Amino acid sequence: MADVTRKVTQRILNSQKSRKMPVKIAPVQLVLLAAVIVLLIAFPFFPFVNNYWIDVGFFVGIYVLLGLSLNIVLGEVGLFDLGHAAFYAIGAYTTGILYVKLHVPILALLPISAIVAGGFAYLVTSPIIHLRGDYLCIVTIGIGEIVRITALNNPFGLTNGPNGVTGIGNPDLGLFAIRTPTHFYYYIWVIIALVIIGLLNLQKSRVGRAWNFIREDEIAAEANGIDVRSYKLLAFVLGAALAGIAGNIYASKMMVISPDNFTFMESCLLFCIVLLGGLGSIPGNMLGAAAIVIFPEIFRQFASYKLLFFGAALVVMMIFRPGGIWPRRREGVGFRGLGISGLPKDENEFLLKIPKEAVLVPHGADPAQSTTVKAEVAQEKTINNIVLETQNVTMQFGGLVAVNHFDLKIREGKITSLIGPNGAGKTTLFNVITGIYRPTTGKVIFMGKDITGLKPHTIIAKGIARTFQNIRLFPSLTCIENVMSGPHCHAHSGTWSSILRLPVQKKEERKILEIASYRLNQVGLWEYRNELAKNLPYGKQRLLEIARALATSPKLLVLDEPSSGLNDKETEELMEFLKSLITEGFTLLLIEHDMNVVMGISDWVTVMDMGSKIAEGPPSEIYNNPRVIEAYLGKEE
Amino acid sequence: MRIFLEQFLNGLTIGSFYALVALGYSMVYGVMKLINFAHGDLFALGSYLGYTVLVIGAGWITQVLGVWGGVAVALTAAMLGIGIAGLVVERIAYRPVYKAGRLPLVVSALGMSIFISNGIMAIWGPRFQAYPPDAIPSAILSFGDIKITVIKLVTLIVSLGLMALIYWMVEKTLFGAAVRATALDRDTATLMGIDFRKIILFVFFVGPALGAMAGVFAGLNYGRIIFNLGWTYGLKAFTATILGGIGNIPGAMIGGLLLGVMESLFEGFVSGAWKSVFVFLVLIAILIVRPTGLIGEKVAEKV
Numbered sequence: 001m002a003d004v005t006r007k008v009t010q011r012i013l014n015s016q017k018s019r020k021m022p023v024k025i026a027p028v029q030l031v032l033l034a035a036v037i038v039l040l041i042a043f044p045f046f047p048f049v050n051n052y053w054i055d056v057g058f059f060v061g062i063y064v065l066l067g068l069s070l071n072i073v074l075g076e077v078g079l080f081d082l083g084h085a086a087f088y089a090i091g092a093y094t095t096g097i098l099y100v101k102l103h104v105p106i107l108a109l110l111p112i113s114a115i116v117a118g119g120f121a122y123l124v125t126s127p128i129i130h131l132r133g134d135y136l137c138i139v140t141i142g143i144g145e146i147v148r149i150t151a152l153n154n155p156f157g158l159t160n161g162p163n164g165v166t167g168i169g170n171p172d173l174g175l176f177a178i179r180t181p182t183h184f185y186y187y188i189w190v191i192i193a194l195v196i197i198g199l200l201n202l203q204k205s206r207v208g209r210a211w212n213f214i215r216e217d218e219i220a221a222e223a224n225g226i227d228v229r230s231y232k233l234l235a236f237v238l239g240a241a242l243a244g245i246a247g248n249i250y251a252s253k254m255m256v257i258s259p260d261n262f263t264f265m266e267s268c269l270l271f272c273i274v275l276l277g278g279l280g281s282i283p284g285n286m287l288g289a290a291a292i293v294i295f296p297e298i299f300r301q302f303a304s305y306k307l308l309f310f311g312a313a314l315v316v317m318m319i320f321r322p323g324g325i326w327p328r329r330r331e332g333v334g335f336r337g338l339g340i341s342g343l344p345k346d347e348n349e350f351l352l353k354i355p356k357e358a359v360l361v362p363h364g365a366d367p368a369q370s371t372t373v374k375a376e377v378a379q380e381k382t383i384n385n386i387v388l389e390t391q392n393v394t395m396q397f398g399g400l401v402a403v404n405h406f407d408l409k410i411r412e413g414k415i416t417s418l419i420g421p422n423g424a425g426k427t428t429l430f431n432v433i434t435g436i437y438r439p440t441t442g443k444v445i446f447m448g449k450d451i452t453g454l455k456p457h458t459i460i461a462k463g464i465a466r467t468f469q470n471i472r473l474f475p476s477l478t479c480i481e482n483v484m485s486g487p488h489c490h491a492h493s494g495t496w497s498s499i500l501r502l503p504v505q506k507k508e509e510r511k512i513l514e515i516a517s518y519r520l521n522q523v524g525l526w527e528y529r530n531e532l533a534k535n536l537p538y539g540k541q542r543l544l545e546i547a548r549a550l551a552t553s554p555k556l557l558v559l560d561e562p563s564s565g566l567n568d569k570e571t572e573e574l575m576e577f578l579k580s581l582i583t584e585g586f587t588l589l590l591i592e593h594d595m596n597v598v599m600g601i602s603d604w605v606t607v608m609d610m611g612s613k614i615a616e617g618p619p620s621e622i623y624n625n626p627r628v629i630e631a632y633l634g635k636e637e
Numbered sequence: 638m639r640i641f642l643e644q645f646l647n648g649l650t651i652g653s654f655y656a657l658v659a660l661g662y663s664m665v666y667g668v669m670k671l672i673n674f675a676h677g678d679l680f681a682l683g684s685y686l687g688y689t690v691l692v693i694g695a696g697w698i699t700q701v702l703g704v705w706g707g708v709a710v711a712l713t714a715a716m717l718g719i720g721i722a723g724l725v726v727e728r729i730a731y732r733p734v735y736k737a738g739r740l741p742l743v744v745s746a747l748g749m750s751i752f753i754s755n756g757i758m759a760i761w762g763p764r765f766q767a768y769p770p771d772a773i774p775s776a777i778l779s780f781g782d783i784k785i786t787v788i789k790l791v792t793l794i795v796s797l798g799l800m801a802l803i804y805w806m807v808e809k810t811l812f813g814a815a816v817r818a819t820a821l822d823r824d825t826a827t828l829m830g831i832d833f834r835k836i837i838l839f840v841f842f843v844g845p846a847l848g849a850m851a852g853v854f855a856g857l858n859y860g861r862i863i864f865n866l867g868w869t870y871g872l873k874a875f876t877a878t879i880l881g882g883i884g885n886i887p888g889a890m891i892g893g894l895l896l897g898v899m900e901s902l903f904e905g906f907v908s909g910a911w912k913s914v915f916v917f918l919v920l921i922a923i924l925i926v927r928p929t930g931l932i933g934e935k936v937a938e939k940v
Contacts, residue, residue, distance in 0.1 A: 080743075127925050134672060135924055138879040141872065142917035153910045264872065268747050275744045304763070308755040314748025315730045322737030 040189055044182045054181040056297055061188035062250055063289035067273035068195060068282065069242030074271065075280040076208060077235045078215030080137035083144025084270050087240035089262035090117045091247025093151060096165035096257050097158050106171040106252045110245060117244025118237040125236045129229060144267050151259040164258025168251050184253050191249070195242065196282060198499040203282070204339025205498035205509065206491055211235055212280070213485050216474035223434060223468075225460040225489025225552055234495065272314055278324025287325045330478050331532045338481070340509045341501075347529070351521055354514045359553075385412040387556050387587045388433065388464070393442030395428050395611075402428040404611035405442070410556060415578065415588040417598045419622075420608035421631055426591045427469055429608070430560055433589075434466045435459040447555065461489040463555035467545040467562065469591070475534035479525055479544055482533050483516035486551020516551050523547040523577070539570045546577075556587045563594045575601050599623060607631065642783055644905035645898060650789050650858060652897020653796035657851035658874035659881070659889035660803060661723075661844030667820035667884035668840050670739060674746040675726055676848060677871015678753035683719040683849025684856045684866060685761055687711040691772040704774045708788075708857065711772075715853045716846040723845030727837060750867070758864040765861045773857050792854045799847065800890045807886045816840070820884055873900075873916070880920055882933020891931065 044054050066088060073081045091113040098104045098112065128139045154161035171178040171187065178187050202208050210231045213221035222228045251257050273292050277284030295313065299306040317325075330337060335347050344350050388410040395403040402425040410416050418426050431437045433444055435456040443452045451459055460466075465486075474482050491512060493505040520526055523543040528536060533544060542562060549557055562578070563571045571594065578588060579601055592598050598605060598619065605622040607615040609631040615622060622628055658680050665673040690698075690711040699707040730749045734741050776787040807813035818826040819836045827833050855870070856862050873896060881892025896916060904912045923931065 128921060131924055131928050134666075134883055135879060135928060135930075137672070138876060139921055139924060142876070142920055145872070146914050146917050149911070149914050264868065268751075272744055272747060275740055279740065305755070305759060307751055308759055311748045311750070311752030311755060315745050315752065318737070318741040318745040318748065319730075319733040322734055322741035 044185055051181045054185050056293060058181065058185045058188055058253065060290050060293045061185070061192055062246055063270075063273060063293050064192055064286050065188070065195065065246040065249070066243055066270050067277065067285040067289045068192075068199060069239045069246065070270045071274050071277075071280065071282070071285050072199075072211075072239040072242070073235050074274050075285075076203070076211040076215065077232055078279075079232060079235065080133060081140045081236075081239075082137050082264075082267050082271055083140035083142065083147075084239070084243060085262040085264070085266040086140075086144040086147040087117045087121055087243035088247045088250075088266070089147050089151060089259075090120050090240070091244030092251040092257045092261070093159060093165065093247075094244070095248040095251040096168050099168050099251075100165055101158075106169055106248070107173065110171075110248045113244040113248040114241040115244075117247065118241035121236045121240030122233060126233060129232050129236070141264065141267070144262075144264055148259050148262050148264075151262070159259075162259060164256055164260075165251075166256045168255045168257070170255070171252050178252075184249075188249055191245070195245075199282060201339070201499050201501055202495065203280070204337075205505065206488060206493055206512065207231070207234070207495055207498050209481060209484060210488060212477060212481075213474055213488075215280075216477060217472050219436070220468070220472035220474065221485070222456045223436065223460065223466055223472075224485045224548060225457045226485065227455075227457045238495070276314075276317060276324055278327035281324060281326050281328040284324050284326035284328070291325070330476070330481070331535075332530055334530055335480070335513070338484075338509075338513065340513055341506055342510065343513075350513075351517050351526065354518050359515055359518045386410065387412045387447060388589070389445040390429070390433065391443045391445065393429070393432055393439045393444065395425070395432055395437055396440040401611050403432065403439070406608070406611070406613055408606060408613075410587060410589055411604065412587050413582055413585070414603040415582060415590065415601050416604045416606065417590045417592050417602040417619075418606050418608060419592060419598055420614075424608040424631075425611040426608055427560060428611075430466065430558055430591065434464055434558060457489065460552055460554070463553075464558060465549035465552040465554035465556075466558040467542070467549050467560055469560040469564070471538075471541045471545055473533040473541055473544060473548075476532055478530050479533055479536070480513075480516055480520060480529040482544055483520045483547050483551045484512055486519065486548050487512040487515045487553070489552055515553070516547075519547040519551040520544075522550065539566050542566065543574075550581075550586075554586065556589060557581065558589045560591045561593060562590060563592060563597050571597060639782055640905055641902070644901045646783075646785060646789065646793075647905075648898035648901030649894060650792055650897070651901060652877075652894040653793055653800075654851040654855050654870065654893075655874045655877045655897050656800060656890045656893025657796055657847045658870060659877040659893040660800070660886065661848045662875055662878040663881075663884055663886060663889035664816075664840040664844045666878070667886075668816065668823075668836055669731070669735070669742075671731065671742050671746065672875065673731075673844075674743070674871070675730070675749035675753055676845065677874065678750050678757070678867035679719050679723060679726070679845040680848035680852045680870055680874075681862070681864065681867035682722060682753055682757060682852070683715040683845070684852030684862045685757055685766070686718050686849065687715040687853030688761075688766055688768055688856055688862060690714045691769050694772075699772055704772065707772050708774065708853075712850055712853050715849040719849030719852075720842040720846035723841040724838065726845075727841040750871075754865055754867055761864065763864060765863050767861045768856045770860070773860065786858075788854075788857050792858060796851070796854070799850070803843070803847070804886055804890070812839075876916065876920055879930055880923060882930030885930070885933055888930055888932045895931075 043049060043057055066084070069087070070081060070084045073079050073084070094113045094116045095106065095109045098109055099106060104112070124143055128136065131139060151159040152162055159165060178184060210221070210226045213224065213226050214228055214231060218228055250261075269292055273285065273288040275288075276291055277286070277288030295310055296306045299309050302309070335343055335350070344353070386409050388408070390406055390408040393403055393406045394401065404425075406429060408418070408429070418429065420426055428437065432439045435451070435454050435458070438453045443450055445451070446459075446462060446464060449462075451462060474485070491508050493502070493508050497505040517526070517529070520529055523546055525536075525540060525544055525547060528540065533541065536544060542565065546559065546562065549559075559578075563574055566574060575597055578590075581588060590598075590602070602619050605616065605619050606613060607622060607625070607628050614627050614631055615625045617625070658677065661676050661679075662673060665671060665676065691707060694707060694710065698710050702710065726749055730745045731742060734745045774788050774791075778785050778787060778790065807816055815826065815831045816836055816839065818829065819831055819833060823833065851870075852866075855866070874893065877892035877896040878889050879892070880896060881888025881890070899919060900912050900916050903915045907915070927933070
């Protein structure tokens, strides 16, 4: 096996020599970044810039902040949030009310507003976070309207109804108060700079990737160890907290806030900022915000027509640039796009230097070691070493019994195949085992522990990884990013350690990349590492899915029709590969229709028909079993 | 009891507006998986078209055809005009973006919505416009101590009748089967020989036309209209669509009527200022229990 891997690596390295390496950070980009920063700093001093335009600069800042906050929810996680102004309003009203009623200093209210808005988001979104697409969309609209109307109705005399809260003060640093337009301009842009640094770090971390996995395919994300619910909630809380900060700054600048500032239209504008800029793109967001604020300013002389133009411009933009002004680019950026520090320039060098102990394998088996001894050891243990057992599992959908009192035993270090005619209930059983369905009755025991009804992301962390019958990759992410979802479930760094780039987090990120690189290379896709998954041919997508599952370092690998859609040569290679996995210490469960594969590599075959087990045994026995032949071909007359 | 009945009737009336507009949302959503945010504004535009016809024609149409004749002409003109406007919106704002995915479509729809509502403002001005009083049928029927305007009764009967017609078309005819098939799976439906363009024509003509009818009736019932009417009604109608289960024709009707009645009763017995909050809270509560709406089918994604 080790030889095979090495040979493959060598072959790829040879073929790679001619391929061009990913471009280094172009000096042009650095110059551009520097130019933008200088421009932003110097802006108030330009000759034509009066206080009016400095205020425009401030409002661009407010919308950049709001855009960035919605971008977390909508851009990174793909959740339709059309009520984001609610969180902005909560921040602004928290600041306004606490300042006016209790005289809490404005600057102290900055974090408080963030916390209140975030907490509010947690409370209101946790019961509805499971809703899909448009249903979530209307609920967020509803939340936005509820907040606005509540403010309008002046509950307990707190919000002062349609007139709003007045007399809010400016931020005061003690020696220095932020008062003039120029002060406010710098104040907000400094905060934006800090926020952007944090968000960039977060975007290129375990957390940011998890968000993107959810956006690309929620079910695949959950099945690959992402706690979908928690990450969605996290996105809402963080997004709301940022919006709360924007609310605080807005309130302290305007000194008055009213429900009119937080309408549904406002939420729609924020939505447009994120899409105009490009989903998940931070520079795009800034451009989007600038466009939204400056565009109506330019058409100011046309007064009542400015929104007319604006509406038309949105349509035209989406026709000609549906991906946004500055979409986030992923393919061809190379590993430096992953934001992991301390990588060698040459990615092949990185691959060759991966320490073998970095790659977790069940029982600590060393993939580099000779295989025969291991195989024998495994053989001995399997006799009563059962990895997975389903006990009397029944799965009912309405009146349809898809799986009927099914008992299945998977022995360690073996390849078990589950076969049966179409509609026999095989995939349903897989879904029960991997936690996508909760069985109507019965138990699933894994490594001696009851895992019935656990969520998929918990099950995968315990050591069952799967692939899907209809390939479910993360289509718009690169191959390496796809495989990097594997180690996610064993890693720990969270939001703060990612934002602050703590040493622990850096080490963990590197390890995730090492495991992913190793597995990607193992299935022979190393040279495609920086391509988008959706651009791979079908057969390679299947392999990528297997690499992704392997990268979770599972004990048991569950493959749903791995050979479907492969040609003969590819099937042959797949069989060799699957056998090699056994010697590496994995246990395999397959659903397979190709009898050559089933008979060729299985140690044990279980036959399912109409939800029930009709036979099991070694392949040779199954091959001649009359009941099996009957299930497949019908009864002989 | 009298208040209850009156509020109930008011609720049914406004609910039938919601239901008519909701039908348009739901039909378009079913076929294109797009929330047509411009739909509410097409409804408002319909109301303005009807208004213009009545203002211009108040003199002679009403004289020649009588008050009801005028109403019929205004309705027909608005429905035709807005049906065509719906097709135009689809052609310029949605078709070119369709391939780009759902989010750009939403933005395009929002853009169209802003464009139409501000277009209305540019043409008819930002203030309320009053439907000409002499063009509004003013007869009142009384049942005991319950009084109801004839126009309200006609609104209810025509709306419910039209809903029944649409229901019959979509659920019982071959063409309706094609619409439903396209909603379930566009590619397969196309392979089965269903002409997608015809379906698009149908939903983008009939949906907005129904909205326009609701718009004219709203003007006739309440007497005055404003350019951003589409946002308030559109939002409520969209809520109704989701309440019933989006993409589902009977769901849109039931959702609309239910929403109108709930809102009216709450307004009559509890508080007018909080009625929208109440409506959204009910919606959220329903979605927590039934994540795909009242009669939305449970769509289990195949894994």
